[in-house]
Amino acid sequence: MNIFYKYSNSSNTPHKIEIPLKIRPPEELVKKPVTLGDHLRRRRLELGLYQKDVAIQIGVTASTIWNWEHGWTVELRFMPRVIDFLGYNPIPCPEDLMGQLAWYKQVKGLTLEQLGAEMERDPEQLADWLAGRHKPCRNNQEKIELFLAGHYKRSG
Numbered sequence: 001m002n003i004f005y006k007y008s009n010s011s012n013t014p015h016k017i018e019i020p021l022k023i024r025p026p027e028e029l030v031k032k033p034v035t036l037g038d039h040l041r042r043r044r045l046e047l048g049l050y051q052k053d054v055a056i057q058i059g060v061t062a063s064t065i066w067n068w069e070h071g072w073t074v075e076l077r078f079m080p081r082v083i084d085f086l087g088y089n090p091i092p093c094p095e096d097l098m099g100q101l102a103w104y105k106q107v108k109g110l111t112l113e114q115l116g117a118e119m120e121r122d123p124e125q126l127a128d129w130l131a132g133r134h135k136p137c138r139n140n141q142e143k144i145e146l147f148l149a150g151h152y153k154r155s156g
Contacts, residue, residue, distance in 0.1 A: 097141060098129055
C-alpha cells in the first residue's frame with residue numbers, strides 16, 4: 001500500500017494528512033493469461049517495455065505486437081522468437097501423437113516443407129497426417145515418436 005502525504009502550508013496549524021492509497025496492479029498482471037497475446041502483453045508489462053521495444057526484439061512492427069495482444073494470430077515463423085521473449089512455452093503439448101507433431105511444428109515455427117525436411121518425409125504425407133485425412137501406420141508412428149523424443153522436450 002502506498003501512502004500519499006499532504007502537508008499544510010499554514011504557519012498557524014502545521015500538520016500532516018496521511019491518506020492511504022490502494023494502487024491495484026494492471027489487470028493483465030493479476031488475471032491468468034489465456035491467449036498467446038495475453039502472455040505476450042503480461043511479459044511486456046512485467047519487463048516495463050513498450051510495444052515498440054518488444055517489436056524490435058522479435059523482429060516485427062509495434063502494430064504487429066498490438067495486433068497479437070488484441071487477439072490476432074501470431075505468424076508461425078515468429079513463434080520461436082515469441083517463446084524466446086516470453087522465456088517459456090505457453091502452448092500446452094497434447095497427449096496424442098499427431099497433436100504432439102502439430103505442436104512441435106507450431107512452436108518451432110516450421111512450414112510443412114521444413115518439417116518434412118527435418119523428418120525426411122514428404123510434406124504432403126505430413127499434411128495428410130496432421131489434417132487427419134490419413135493415419136500413419138504403426139511403423140511410421142514409431143518413427144514419429146523417435147523423432148519427437150530426439151528433437152524436443154514436452155515443456156508446454
